[in-house]
Amino acid sequence: MVKYDVVVIxxxxxxIFLARKLKELGKSVAIFEKSNNIGGRLATRRFKNHTFNIGVNSFESTVKELNEMVEAGIENETLIRDGVQIRAKDSITAWTKGLVENIEVHKKAKLEKLECGENENILHFDGHESVASKDVVVTIPAPQAKEVLENSGLNASSFEKVTYKSSIIYMVELEKELKDLKEFHTLQHVKKDNLHFYLLEFEEDWNEKSKEDLREEFDEIFKPIESYVHKWKYAKVDKSISSDHQFDFKSNSIYMAGDYFFGSDMDASILSAQNILDNVFYVQ
Structure with missing residues (x-):
């Protein structure tokens, strides 16, 4: 069985931030990601030969730790500064891929359960063989983290307090420009060869409608040439919890990070990661 000093979920x-910093400390570290993509909501999709950043389209940062990663993106020309805003030059995924270039990353590996031992934890995955690690940092959305922790016999009731707003992304090709979008928010608009390509976002309470049903409803409204729907179930934190809960499972060498401890944005994600570094790994 492969063993690591730290596994990041x-x-x-x-x-990404944690893995980079832990590697700088000389730790053997690996990231395990359940999807086939890197970056979480820093996501890019190709639609009709156009690149659309379908999650975080641009952001501001006042956190110096995040700015270190931003500067790396500016240096390799994947990010640009637009006033106080930071945005992708083309694909925001190109930035995140560059950040993990020297990090061991396993995709399509969903954590199912942890076996907590005295000196190490055994992690069992769907899509990957089990591994061992002294420390584990869980950075996935609170409901997903709660499920894994409870499957592992740990009390994660505190994470029930975290709530999210969802969003629906609708990519569409049209023959004419949109004038009245009502509840839709335009994230990107590209015009080419008398055709219009839009990336629209629609926020609503999460529902059980499938992407296919939503696409059918939206297509009835916009009458597109072609369209695509993506759903973000955990788009934005609506209610966060105290950062004290990052260390609820410290006795098991399991730590929690994410944007639901310090707020609801990218800065919050990085601050939660830095909090673990300051209180655990920098003092070991």
């Missing part, structure tokens, strides 16, 4: 901003 989730390849979003906090997971």
């Amino acid at each position: 989730g390849a979003g901003p906090s997971g």
Whole structure:
């Protein structure tokens, strides 16, 4: 069985930041991500030969730790500064891929259960063989983390307090420009060869409608040439919890990070990761 000093669960901003810093400390570290993509909501999709950043489209940062990663993106020309805003030059995924270039990352590996031992934890995955690690940092959304922790026999009731707002992304090709979008928010608009390509976001309470049903409803409204729907169930934290809960499972060498401890944005994700570094790994 492969053994690591630290396993990071989730390849979003906090997971990437932690893995980079832990490697700088000389730790053997690996990220395990359940999807086939790196970056969490820092996500890019190709639609009709156009690149759309379907999650975080641009952001601001006042956190110096995040700015270190931003500067790396500016240096390799994957990010640009637009006033106080930071945005992708083309694909925001190109930035996140560059950040993990020297990090061991396993995709399509969903954590199912932890076996907590005195000196190490055994992690069992769907899509990957089990591994061992002294420390584990879980950076996935609170409901997913709660499920894994409770499957592992740990009391994660505190994480029930975290709530999220969802969003629906609708990519569409149209023959004419949109004038009245009502509840839709335009994230990107590209015009080419008398055709219009839009990336629209629609926020609502999470429902059980499938992507296919939503696409059918939206297509009835917009009458597109072609369209695509993506759903973000955990788009934005609506209610966070105290950062004290990051260390609820410290006795098991399991730590929690994510944007639901310090707020609801990218800075919050990085601050939660830095909090673990300051209180655990920098004092070992």
